[in-house]
Amino acid sequence: MKLNVVQPGKTFNCNQCGKCCSHIRGMMPQQDKEFMEKMAYGKLPLVQLTPLEKISFPLFDWEASRFKKWQREVNIDGKIKPSRTILDLNTNKAIIVTYFIDSDACPFLLEKKCVLYQTKRAYICRLFPFNRGPFLKTGSEPNKNNMFETCDGIKTLIPLIPEDYDSMVRFLSKAFPDSSFENSVQFDYITGWNNKTVIDLIKKKMIRPAMNYPYEFFLKRFENAEKIDFTDFLVESGYIDDKEKLIKKFDDNEDAKKIIENFLEQSLN
Ligand code: SF4
Ligand code: SF4
Incomplete structure (x- = not known):
């Protein structure tokens, strides 16, 4: 099979315009919005805590912990708040799975430059101009027209991307x-x-999520509940024993490397 060799110079080149960090709310495909409106406000174990129009970049709980530390170092209020939670009726704890930056422009963007650029930042910062990868199973097939956000750097590359998956x-x-x-x-x-981990915890009866509660009542219970981050809960409940090892595996993109490698091997056979 013929290999696709990318011509020199035909690679993505970020011009550091800062646009992707200056409008961080509402970056979500219409299909996802409709699904969330219907399901994310109490019908599923994971409940959205903010109205759709306020949603911005998601941060995994362990990413949010780092941002909270970095914001003190650079003396900036990152406006980091919980965005999705499970209210566990077994322990009466609110388990926070993701956070978000409650701002129109990212507070860490100063004069078009990210003041946290030298850090690991968050996945959502580092995956741009993608809004999804090609292996994500959703209602719509990934293609070169629905995988990218608006970004000047990707415009010249899109015509060169093959149509065939x-x-x-x-x-x-x-x-x-x-x-x-x-x-x-x-x-x-x-x-x-x-x-998958949330489903597994439910199956193993390690959590009993509050579902189908009137939303206002759910929010009140969330406010009054003891809060715990998802990965801390996984350690506390004995589901994982080494949080730092798990985060390192994620940070090193170990899973992505395997997925891409397997795909490339199989597609050549
Ligand atoms: S990724 Fe795109 S939008 Fe973001 S800074 Fe680079 S060129 Fe600009
Ligand atoms: S942390 Fe930096 S890269 Fe991430 S959104 Fe904010 S300014 Fe952009």
Whole structure:
């Protein structure tokens, strides 16, 4: 099979315009919005705490902990608040799975530059210009027209991306030297891992999520409940024994590397 070799110079080049960090609310495909409106406000174990129009970048709980530390170091209020939680009726604890930055522009963007750029930042910062990777299973097939956000840097690359799925993935695996492609695959993997873990905890009766409560009542109970981050809960409940090891595996994109490698091997056979 013919390999897709990306021509020199035909790789993604971020011009550091800062646009992706200056409007961080509401970046969500219409289909996802409709699903969330219907399901995310009490019908599922994971409940959204903010109205749809206020939602911005999601931060995994362990990413939010880092941001809270970094914001003190740079003396900026990152406006980091919980965004999705499980109210566990077994322990009466609110288990916070994701946080968000409650701002129109990211508070860490100063004069078009990210003051946290030298840190690991968050996946959502590092996967741009992607809004999803090609392995995410949703209602819509991933293609070169629905995987990217508006970004000047990607405009010239889009016409070069093949239409055919296998060729497209091979192209993407070579065209993003900034690792944004790998980060998008890892971000989708962690999101899926979180969801699967919640289901597994329910099956094992390790949590009993409050569901179908009147939403205002749910919010009141959330306010009054003791709060715990998801990964801390996993350690406390004995579901995992080494949080730092898990985070390192995520940070190193170990899962994304395997997924991409397997795909490339299989698509050549
Ligand atoms: S990723 Fe795109 S929108 Fe963001 S700074 Fe780079 S060129 Fe600008
Ligand atoms: S932390 Fe930095 S990269 Fe992430 S959204 Fe804010 S300014 Fe952009």
